[in-house]
Amino acid sequence: MTSKLVLRGENLSREFISGDTTVTAVKNCDVEISANEFVAIVGKSGSGKSTLVNLLSGLDVPTSGTVTLLGRDLSALSEKEMAELRARHIGFVLQKDNLIPSLTISENVAAPLVMGGEKLSSALERAREILGQVGLGHRADRWPSEVSGGEAQRAAVARACVGSPAIVFADEPTGALDEENGKRVREIFRQLVAEQGAAGVIITHDMDLADEADVVITISDGETSGRVVKGA
Template sequence: MTANDIVLRGELLRKEFLSGDTTVAALKDCTIEVLASEFVAIVGKSGSGKSTLANVLSGLDRPTSGTVTLLGRDISSLSEAEMASLRARKIGFVLQKDNLIPSLTLAENVAAPLVMSGVKLSQALRSARDMLGEVGLDHRAAQWPSQVSGGEAQRAAIARACVVEPAVVFADEPTGALDEENGSRVQELLHKLVSTLGAAGLIITHDMDLATGADVVVTMADGAIVNTKRKA
């Protein structure tokens, strides 16, 4: 992919819920696109719709209307099994909490997505150690999550999200549980890995310092995109 390729696009996305007898629109005709090697920050107050938008774009939820296109493929009408397979191969997730499995080493945690997609364990572990090296944790590969710091655990979570070389990485408040120093390091790593992979990156955040480091800042309010600001 080249830098101008559209990796992910949502067009006129609408998501409605029933609340009693009332239909509530959590998303209102939102259109957004993310290019290869580009980071887009989705910001807004609690309840603005940013998490709903991320869930729809990642295929975790289906829009009431509108389309989501990933690598030129309309994913809105895929079956649950097809969507799960696509997420496993093409989408990486980084959450506020690392969600590492306590009974697995860091290398085994990072290897897990590859193993689940059918890669042999030995090969998956080699790739996992290589990816841990990319985030500066090759010396921690054999340790348990309980033996590393919060910042190191979050870096391992980034390695896990990126080990399948996804087309898009979703990061939901990825620095929210970290101090300023570790938050900055995690932010730098996310940008570096997304750029190296040529992936699209989406950050959902309340942290405006994190948002200002993005290539595009999308502001949401009341379920709608009210502003899109791209760096010059």
């Protein structure tokens, strides 16, 4: 059975002007990502992978080309519509957990739901549920300063997935963790995204991490060199 296409980037290019020089960070890239896929976008530092992901997630606008998320052309959306689409359908996990120090772990995880208009009580209930799924139910009422780095990053994964997004991007999500915690965060990320029926995208330069993906997209000097489906 063919999985539902979640996101497509077609002929994407992104240029930046620096003085009299034009720098092409991404050039003529094509990307397709479907539901239930675990995708690794791999490239060295400066290869253009973060720029590409910013385009795919609507955080940046391509100089040319189109991005379609759930059948909607992102270039046709207003700023407000784009913000709402990102909030409802896209999750983000960064290398740093970015938890808000003045909120408890459960309040941090509930925050996307509250910002989306859900009542605090039901948002907190859902936050506690998903924290239980990542093994942090006992940490729900702790402050971010009271949990370990691995626990904080697991909470960040929970926050990214709490709204059941269609796609979750993780940019070097284990880069600041030791090997054991990094492995657990990756396993939790993959499990949680799969349970949501979403697409999971990890941006990394770590080929060992890429080996765990279903699909590997390699980018070098701003150009993707194809889509490798593992086991195909």
